[in-house]
Amino acid sequence: MRNKGVAMEVVPVPHARLGEGARWDERTGTLLWVDIPAGLVHRLDPADGSHESIDVGQPVGVAVPRASGGLALAVSEGFAVHDGELTVVAPVTAAERPGNRMNDGACDRAGRFFAGTMAQDDTPGAGALYRLGPDRRSERVVDGVSISNGVAWSPDERLLYYVDTVTDRVDVFDYDPATGEIADRRMFAVLPQPDGLTVDASGHVWVALWGGSKVVRLRPDGRLDLTVEVPATNVTSCAFGGPDLDILYVTTAWDGSTGGELWRRRTSFTGLPANPYRDLSP
Numbered sequence: 001m002r003n004k005g006v007a008m009e010v011v012p013v014p015h016a017r018l019g020e021g022a023r024w025d026e027r028t029g030t031l032l033w034v035d036i037p038a039g040l041v042h043r044l045d046p047a048d049g050s051h052e053s054i055d056v057g058q059p060v061g062v063a064v065p066r067a068s069g070g071l072a073l074a075v076s077e078g079f080a081v082h083d084g085e086l087t088v089v090a091p092v093t094a095a096e097r098p099g100n101r102m103n104d105g106a107c108d109r110a111g112r113f114f115a116g117t118m119a120q121d122d123t124p125g126a127g128a129l130y131r132l133g134p135d136r137r138s139e140r141v142v143d144g145v146s147i148s149n150g151v152a153w154s155p156d157e158r159l160l161y162y163v164d165t166v167t168d169r170v171d172v173f174d175y176d177p178a179t180g181e182i183a184d185r186r187m188f189a190v191l192p193q194p195d196g197l198t199v200d201a202s203g204h205v206w207v208a209l210w211g212g213s214k215v216v217r218l219r220p221d222g223r224l225d226l227t228v229e230v231p232a233t234n235v236t237s238c239a240f241g242g243p244d245l246d247i248l249y250v251t252t253a254w255d256g257s258t259g260g261e262l263w264r265r266r267t268s269f270t271g272l273p274a275n276p277y278r279d280l281s282p
Helices: none
Strands: 020-026 030-035 042-043 051-054 060-065 071-075 079-081 087-089 100-107 111-117 127-132 138-145 148-153 160-166 167-177 183-192 194-199 203-211 214-218 224-229 233-240 247-253 261-265
Touching: 020 100, 020 194, 030 060, 030 138, 030 233, 030 247, 042 060, 060 111, 071 087, 071 100, 071 261, 087 167, 087 214, 111 148, 127 148, 138 183, 148 203, 160 194, 167 194, 183 203, 203 247, 214 233
Parallel strands: 020 233, 060 100, 100 148, 148 194, 194 233
Antiparallel strands: 020 030, 020 247, 030 042, 042 051, 060 071, 071 079, 079 087, 100 111, 111 127, 127 138, 148 160, 160 167, 167 183, 194 203, 203 214, 203 233, 214 224, 233 247, 247 261
């Protein structure tokens, strides 16, 4: 089923070279997203249309709220926090192949921050997926990743959905919300160049398709439920926001002629806000 009636609208904010990591910050009622190569974190307040950006000084794959204030980030060097200035708390890429950087990620309800890496030149298998705990220690949890992308959980947090874009599939792990451990990786759905993803309140999985000009909604069994067309080729991430969490926000990337806009449309579905990173340090 295709999306019905309501068209996507472009949000009047600066275009990105590579927009990514849309996240709804429920605490502030704002949308976060990044422009990766520009090193910019963007924040939109839909209530008044105001927009601000933070230059973190290096490529940034994703920004999430931080429970103690400010933001937690996956930057080129590793995991970082930002509260007026950038502090790298867990270097990651120095131990990997030279030229790697961090990419997309998300937090579970306990505040563990999962984010992965990729090679700048797209070398296959050069990256990994990491988990940053409240103690600011990071642990590698998946090896041999090419382009680490979307991370999201089922509403009961018993499943973790994960994208390595070059595999053309969305995978799912069993997840232990008490420990943050993952197990039994398996295929959830086959899709052409999946990118960022989110899960709605009913447990359906929404996936942005790089090069596909669309976001797809998948049923909990992995079957296609509906397709939302996006007026851009390279669709990179999606998230629900707004007071009722019923507005789908979509980031895109420049393809050489078009793209880089932030898009949105109201839906009949309800999403979930972004969980904050909960570190034990001030």
